[in-house]
Amino acid sequence: MEIERKVKYEAELDKNFLREIIELSHCEEIERCIQCGTCSSSCPMAVYMDYPPRKIMAMVKEGFKDEALRSFTIWLCSSCYTCTVRCPAQIKITDVMYALKRKAIEDGVYPARFSIPVLDKEMTKIIQSTGRNWEIGVVVKLYLKTNPFGLLKMAPIGLKLIKTGRMSFKKESIKNKKQLRKLLNLMKEETNA
Amino acid sequence: MHEYTYYPGCSIKGTAKHYDESLISTFNALGIKMKELEDWNCCGATAYFSVDDKMAIAISGRNIALAQKQGKDIVAPCAGCYLTLRKSLEFLNDNPDKVENLIRELAIIGGEFPFNIKVRHPLEVLINDYGLDKIKEKIKKNLGDLRIACYYGCQVVRPFTDFDDPDYPTSLDKLMELTGATPVDYSPKTRCCGGSLTGTLEEVGLRLNYILLREAKKKNADVIVTLCPLCQFNLEIYQDKIVKKYGEDIRVPIFYFTQILGLALDIPIKELGFSRSVIPLNEFFARV
Ligand code: SF4
Ligand code: SF4
Numbered sequence: 001m002e003i004e005r006k007v008k009y010e011a012e013l014d015k016n017f018l019r020e021i022i023e024l025s026h027c028e029e030i031e032r033c034i035q036c037g038t039c040s041s042s043c044p045m046a047v048y049m050d051y052p053p054r055k056i057m058a059m060v061k062e063g064f065k066d067e068a069l070r071s072f073t074i075w076l077c078s079s080c081y082t083c084t085v086r087c088p089a090q091i092k093i094t095d096v097m098y099a100l101k102r103k104a105i106e107d108g109v110y111p112a113r114f115s116i117p118v119l120d121k122e123m124t125k126i127i128q129s130t131g132r133n134w135e136i137g138v139v140v141k142l143y144l145k146t147n148p149f150g151l152l153k154m155a156p157i158g159l160k161l162i163k164t165g166r167m168s169f170k171k172e173s174i175k176n177k178k179q180l181r182k183l184l185n186l187m188k189e190e191t192n193a
Numbered sequence: 194m195h196e197y198t199y200y201p202g203c204s205i206k207g208t209a210k211h212y213d214e215s216l217i218s219t220f221n222a223l224g225i226k227m228k229e230l231e232d233w234n235c236c237g238a239t240a241y242f243s244v245d246d247k248m249a250i251a252i253s254g255r256n257i258a259l260a261q262k263q264g265k266d267i268v269a270p271c272a273g274c275y276l277t278l279r280k281s282l283e284f285l286n287d288n289p290d291k292v293e294n295l296i297r298e299l300a301i302i303g304g305e306f307p308f309n310i311k312v313r314h315p316l317e318v319l320i321n322d323y324g325l326d327k328i329k330e331k332i333k334k335n336l337g338d339l340r341i342a343c344y345y346g347c348q349v350v351r352p353f354t355d356f357d358d359p360d361y362p363t364s365l366d367k368l369m370e371l372t373g374a375t376p377v378d379y380s381p382k383t384r385c386c387g388g389s390l391t392g393t394l395e396e397v398g399l400r401l402n403y404i405l406l407r408e409a410k411k412k413n414a415d416v417i418v419t420l421c422p423l424c425q426f427n428l429e430i431y432q433d434k435i436v437k438k439y440g441e442d443i444r445v446p447i448f449y450f451t452q453i454l455g456l457a458l459d460i461p462i463k464e465l466g467f468s469r470s471v472i473p474l475n476e477f478f479a480r481v
Contacts, residue, residue, distance in 0.1 A: 024246075044385045048397050076397070079239045080385035081351035085359040094352070101243040115393040123240040127252065131234035133203040139392065157430055161208060164469040168207040175232045179302070183255055186294045187247040 013063035021060050025092065025099035032089040033057045039083035039093050049073040053083055053093055060096065069109050074100040075116040115146040128184060131174030136167055195322055197313070198265045199227035200256065202274040202422070203235050209271070209422035211466025215451035216270055216315060218464045222455070223323060223331060227268060230260055236269075236277040239389065250292065253281035254299045257310070261303030266311045268318060270451075272348040272421035273388075279312040279353055314349050316420055316450065317356045320364045328371055333459035335373035336481050341453065342379040342414035343369055344405065346424040350383055359383065365450060369418065372457035377412040381405055386427045395434075402427050403435045406443035416477065418450045425449060429471055446472045456481060 022030055033054075040052035050072045051059070059068040068074070077097040084094045101117070104110045110117045119142050126134055143151040161167040174180065205213040220227055233256050241249035256278060260267045269275040286307045289296045300306035319328065343365040351359045360383060366376035381404060391398025405428060409417050419425040429447040436442060448470075455465040467474060 044401060045390075045397070076390070076394075078347075078385050078388045078390050079242075080347035080388075081359075082347070082383075082385070084352045085354060092352075098242050098246065102246065105244060116390065117243070119389065119393050120240040120243045124237070124244045124248070127235045127237060127241070128248075131252075132206075133235040133238075135203065135207045142393070156433070160430070160471045164471060166208045166210055166469055172203070172206060174234050180234055180252065180255060183251040183295065183298060184248055186298060187245075187251045187292070189294065 008064070014065040015063055017063045017065040017068075018061055021096060021099050021103070024103060025095045027092045027095050027099075029089055029091045030057065030060055030096060033061060033091055034089060036088060038086050038088060039091075042082045042086050044080060044082070045076045045078060049076050053077075053097075056100070057091065057093070057096070060100075066109075068100055069104045069107060070111070072111065072114075073097075074104060075110065075114060077101075115142060118142055118145050128181075130171065131177055131180050132172040134168070134171050136169070137171060195225040195318070196265050197225070197227045197268040197318065198260045198263045198310075199229045200233055200236075200260070200267045200269045200274060200278065201229065202269060202271040204271055204422035204426075208426050209449075211452065211469040212270055212422055212425070212449045214464065214466035215449055215455050218460045219451045219455045219458060220315070222458045222460055223319075223328065225318070225323065228263065228265070230256065230263065230267070233259065236271075236274040238273040238277060242277075247292070249277070250281050250284055251295055253278055254285055254295060255302065257282050257285065257308055257312075258299040258303035261305065261308045261310055264310070266313050268313050268315055270315050270420075271423070272314075272346055273423060275312060275314045276348040276353070282308060282310075282312055314420070316349065316365060316368070319368060319454075321356065325367060325371060328368070328454075332371055332373075332457050334457050336453070336457055337373055339372075339374040339481055340413055340415045341369050341374050341376050342409040342412060342417045343376050343382060343450075344379065344386075344409075344417050344419050344424060344428070345383050346419065346421050347383065347385050347388075349420050365418070365420065368450065369453060372453060374453070377409075377414050379409065379412060379414070381408050386424045388423055388427075391427045391431065395431075398427065399431055399435055399438055402431055403439050403441075403443065406432070406435065406445060407439075407441065409445055410443050414445065415480065416446045416448055416453070418448050418453055420450060432472065444472060446470060446474055446477050 037054045040054040046052045122141050237249045350362045357364045369376050387398040387401040452465045
């Protein structure tokens with residue numbers, strides 16, 4: 001057994017983390033969290049999380065940057081907004097989770113080969129190029145990247161969808177891609193500004 | 194006169210074709226007009242907000258500006274599209290200073306700013322604009338002793354809670370009641386189906402959907418009706434796997450609310466997309 005220190009010294013915390021996440025989430029209220037646990041008890045995903053939402057809020061407030069960004073919790077959040085409508089301090093917890101996901105991708109610290117961020121990224125890529133999502137294309141790519149053998153297991157479901165005419169083999173595309181690209185480029189500039 | 198701009202969304206072109214078919218038939222039968230949004234793009238759903246929120250706002254902004262040009266409120270049947278478009282519209286109208294360049298461009302596309310159109314869900318349009326009384330007059334067929342579990346999922350009733358209760362909504366129950374069917378007291382009606390996580394983390398997804406299906410069975414529901422392509426897909430498509438994993442027969446047909454409403458309006462079955470059900474429907478059709 002390896003013995004390691006379980007408690008952080010204050011000097012090791014990231015003092016800017018709270019500000020950063022407030023800015024990214026547009027949620028000023030994080031500071032008002034009273035640690036009541038309403039979010040954790042409402043969250044349908046909490047039983048699978050390494051830290052329940054209440055703890056994530058405390059980590060953000062106190063600057064436990066590494067722990068929060070490397071947690072599975074943020075990727076397990078399904079954006080169901082139950083916590084957000086129930087929080088007595090009006091904290092938009094779902095938006096905070098989104099902000100943490102973006103920060104984790106930006107810093108490159110999300111769990112490797114973990115399928116959720118891979119799916120998110122594949123989907124944004126196809127939307128940027130065609131303007132449309134393409135369910136089957138994205139799913140196939142996702143499996144190839146994270147779990148090639150999983151594709152075989154999906155075959156029975158695929159067959160059912162084909163039989164009922166619910167699988168679209170056509171990659172759809174919008175007409176005015178130029179317009180979409182222009183808008184996206186505008187935002188790239190704003191992000192860098 | 195009820196006229197709207199229809200934003201179908203990507204799922205409707207694939208796994209949710211029967212939502213499209215039944216929505217269009219029921220709205221036609223009720224005399225509600227929808228014109229598809231010209232050259233709409235994907236809303237980005239939860240994925241885009243996880244990767245880059247400014248880009249997410251930009252792609253939704255394009256849809257909103259195009260809809261502004263068409264001049265009518267958007268009707269978005271997918272819960273994910275509905276929420277994403279509503280959230281983006283609110284952000285753009287409330288924070289023009291944060292995304293000035295984008296707003297300038299969107300104002301050119303849309304012809305004006307701030308945008309004065311709204312983003313609506315078809316359920317809310319039926320309840321608030323059309324009205325339950327008027328729908329009742331149009332009902333031609335009584336669905337008799339059918340028991341329905343009304344499943345609302347997450348993103349139609351949250352976080353925007355201006356048309357129903359976020360925990361225990363009742364609007365869909367009231368609508369289904371008009372068909373003569375009995376909505377059952379379905380306590381997990383707003384509990385999450387896992388959304389896209391059901392595809393990425395099957396272990397988690399199967400359990401979430403098992404809980405929803407088991408509760409419907411416990412309440413003796415004959416069918417579950419849904420409002421969203423992702424909910425419908427998750428609840429229906431994984432049933433074989435769930436039966437295998439939990440050893441319990443939780444099989445039950447999963448429909449869109451527009452399919453059931455369409456039946457009661459006496460729209461021909463083939464126009465309501467019932468043939469797209471993966472679950473056999475013999476028992477169901479023997480009853481209605
Ligand atoms: S519900 Fe709100 S106040 Fe309570 S612990 Fe969660 S974030 Fe903090
Ligand atoms: S939005 Fe995320 S954190 Fe909040 S209750 Fe839902 S899954 Fe849990």
